[in-house]
Amino acid sequence: MMDILLAAITALLILGGAGFALVAAIGLNRLPDLYTRMHAASKAGTVGSGLLLLAVGVHAGDLPTFARALAGFFFFVLTAPISAHLLAMAAHKVGYPLCAESVRDEMKDYDKRI
């Protein structure tokens, strides 16, 4: 009974991670410009791979493996916003435009303000 419960949790994590990855890939293709695509890739994509890593940890069932999987998840969650922020900052500073539907651009006069 216990191992069926563990397998169900693992299966839920696996399917959730794969679903998040699929949502991220669809968002990457459907969203209009670079800055909105970055939302899909760096949030849903990170959670997708992180959930799959957690599934490995739960499936193995011993503490060191689970701790390593948790460390990997934490590492991805830590680095994804940094890389997305760096990329968005570089693209905006160099002048890649926002899509036409964008409502406001708070970074427009960033160079003048500092």
Next chain:
Amino acid sequence: MTTAEMIIAYAVWLALVVLCFSFLLTVWRVIKGPTLPDRVVALDMLTGIVIGFIALIAIRTGFTLYIDIAISLGLVGFLATVAFARFILSRGNREVPKEDRMKAFTASVPEPRRKSVARRPSGTGPAVRRKAKK
């Protein structure tokens, strides 16, 4: 095969199919992406999907050592994205609108090389090209 193993096997199989589909969608964005940062974002996402693949293989084979490989791949992907961001910052924005680029490409194909070189000096902006045409 016990029930628990069967649940895991079916879930892994389904997740492999879903990940394959999302991998193809992301590759499509890498190919199509109109600008360089679009492609970089898609490559970052591609690294994440490959980490998911590695995790699924770890569950399927039972080797938990694959987790370390996944973590190091994540580190390499992060560093690659940071390096690409620095590159975009130092390269500047030299993407031309798509119609212009296609026009330049199709116009330069049938003509001899000397002419097309003379027509497009160093900058590739539309203003430079218009001046050169006169």
